[in-house]
Amino acid sequence: MHVVVVGGSLAGLRTAEALRKQGHDDRITVVGAEPRLPYDRPPLSKQLLTGKVGADATALGGADDLGVEWLLGRTASGLDLDRRRVVLAGGEQIGFDALVLATGSRARxxxxxxxxxxxxxxxxxxxxxxxxxxxxxxxxxxxxxxxxxxxxxxxxxxxxxxxxxxxxxxxxxxxxxxxxxxxxxxxxxxxxxxxxxxxxxxxxxxxxxxxxxxxxxxxxxxxxxxxxxxxxxGAEAVTDWLEGSGVDIADGVSCDSRLRVRAGGRPLPHLVAAGDLARWDLPGLGPTRLEHWTNAVESAAAAAATLLRGDEAPAYDPVAYVWSDQHDRKIQVVGLHRPGDESEVVEGSLGDRRFVAAFGRGGRLVAGVGFGRPAKVMALRRLIAEGAPYPPEL
Ligand SMILES: Cc1cc2nc3c(=O)[nH]c(=O)nc-3n(C[C@H](O)[C@H](O)[C@H](O)COP(=O)(O)OP(=O)(O)OC[C@H]3O[C@@H](n4cnc5c(N)ncnc54)[C@H](O)[C@@H]3O)c2cc1C
CATH class of the missing domain: 3.50.50.60 (FAD/NAD(P)-binding domain)
Known part of the structure; x- marks a missing residue:
């Protein structure tokens, strides 16, 4: 099975890695519009801007060791679903047996x-x-x-x-x-x-x-x-190259709970999406798209499992996680909160800007926000995954 991955960044790389780890030893081709091997974006607004690290330090390791063909500086401009071909700008076409959509987002x-x-x-x-x-x-x-x-x-x-x-x-x-x-x-x-x-x-x-x-x-x-x-x-999902292909586009690409991409409402078994691009049916919450580093990594593993195992792969049901470093604080958010959720500070104080706040809905813990409290936030992530009641005991 020749797997083609479109998008040569975090989600694309991690999907290729997960395919190898999960036993796929056949051909993988990654098409990436940027002219370089995958690198990490979080340091771009932090350590790279302040001069703490240089460009080399942002490289995501491992890309060279996967036996993957990297087509870098090449942009996919279209998709022919019937003939199973990705069309590149310039006209070249690449055939695939299975396709991973990982074109992420661009700055608005x-x-x-x-x-x-x-x-x-x-x-x-x-x-x-x-x-x-x-x-x-x-x-x-x-x-x-x-x-x-x-x-x-x-x-x-x-x-x-x-x-x-x-x-x-x-x-x-x-x-x-x-x-x-x-x-x-x-x-x-x-x-x-x-x-x-x-x-x-x-x-x-x-x-x-x-x-x-x-x-x-x-x-x-x-x-x-x-x-x-x-x-x-903000950012917007990169879907323009999929216009007219038959893939369902709606703020990203529409996927089922196993990240299978829909066309005309039907999930296709040989087409999955991962990372910022995927808008999937999150069990219990409905269509969701996340622009988070951890989601790119976790959805990549899930998408690879779906390609290799179909319905035997589990539904992709993560507890969302995003962090941001600002001034002297790490801000972390786990789970998904909504306006109208209950919330309370469960540790520390807002005044010190060192605290954990929990969010609840219908008696369940659904989200947490931490300032300068990494270990506690990770404990909340586990509690959310376990379906813990709100307010939680930390
Ligand atoms: C400055 C910055 C700081 C961030 N900091 C954090 C943070 O602190 N914490 C956090 O959780 N998240 C952070 N993020 C978000 C995180 O980096 C993204 O969620 C992650 O990069 C998503 O990975 P992806 O592979 O899905 O998409 P992307 O990283 O957007 O990669 C998509 C790739 O696909 C390529 N591509 C697009 N169209 C085509 C095409 N038609 N053909 C071929 N290739 C194509 C693009 O060139 C790109 O290389 C940050 C993002 C930015 C920009």
Whole structure:
């Protein structure tokens, strides 16, 4: 069975590894649009920006030892499901017996900020190297648009470098989707105490400059001078190459509970998805898509098992996990909380910014958020997996 993997990053690499580990010794080909072997993205907004590590340290090891054919710098532009072929930009076609879709996500753009020198996105190693070079050049004033995970990590890294940083966010709270409304003020306070000028509930209205950005005008009438602007307004699944292929696309690709990709509503046994791209039926919760490192790794193992074992493979039913390093704190979230869930601090205090908060729904523990409490958060992850009651005993 020739397995073709489209997407040569974390989920693609880990699926190839899992296929080998689970006994697939036949041909594997990985098609990757980026011209390099897989590397890790989390350090891009953290250690790489602050200069603690160089580009080499972001490499994900093991890619060379799998007996996999890597087609790097090659972009899939289409999929012919009937003839089981992936079409590459340039016209070459690659036949497959089984296909793994792992094209992940790309940084969302803001049309208003397109085409200006000094404006950066952060998704790839090249993006990170370009941003780092800009941050190293004199003492630029940095303006981050968007107070999500990547935007706030960039703000934190730029403050570590001693730079003046403003963050502009349309919502009334930072990181609210990740940590929940109640804990978002803790994030805001932390950034302000570390010298970030955090502007909440305000839009970006206009750019000033001539070719190179000099300032942004905000919806409240204020003007923020900036030499470097970083757009951190989230990511979107990369599905354009699948348009017209028959694969069901809806905020990622639609998958069943074993990560089998649907076409016309029917899951196909020889087509699976993994990582940021997969939107799958999470048992008990319904269609879910996660842009988390751990999900890329765990879904890769599950997708490989489905390809090799079909219905004998277990449903993919993880307890979600994402972390973010900002200033001197590791923020971790396990499980999935929703507005309206009960929540309480079960250890530590918000004031110290060292705490664990638990979230419950219908008497069950469903999620936890920790600041500077890694071991306890992992204990909560286990409790969620066991179906523990809410409030939990830690
Ligand atoms: C700056 C940054 C920091 C992060 N920090 C954290 C963190 O601290 N914690 C955490 O949990 N998560 C973090 N993440 C998220 C995590 O890195 C992602 O969830 C993970 O990279 C997803 O892996 P993936 O392989 O599914 O997708 P991606 O990493 O997006 O890789 C997809 C690959 O597919 C390639 N591709 C796309 N289209 C095509 C095509 N048509 N043909 C061929 N190849 C194609 C792309 O070029 C890319 O190399 C961070 C992400 C970024 C960008």
């Amino acid at each position: 753009r803001l049309p208003l900020l397109e085409g200006w020198t000094g404006v950066h996105l952060l998704r790839t190693l090249d993006d990170a190297l370009a941003l780092r070079q800009a941050l190293d050049h004199g003492s630029p004033r940095v303006l981050v648009v968007g107070a999500g995970v990547v935007g706030l990590e960039v703000a934190s890294s730029a403050r570590t470098l001693g730079l003046e940083v403003t963050v502009v966010e349309l919502a009334g709270a930072p990181l609210a989707r990740v940590v929940g409304e109640r804990l978002a003020p803790v994030v805001a306070e932390m950034h302000r105490e570390h010298g970030v000028d955090l502007r909440l509930g305000v839009s970006v209205e206009a750019v000033e400059g001539s070719g190179r950005v000099e300032a942004l005008r905000l919806g409240d009438g204020s003007r923020v001078a900036a030499d470097v602007v970083v757009v951190g307004v």
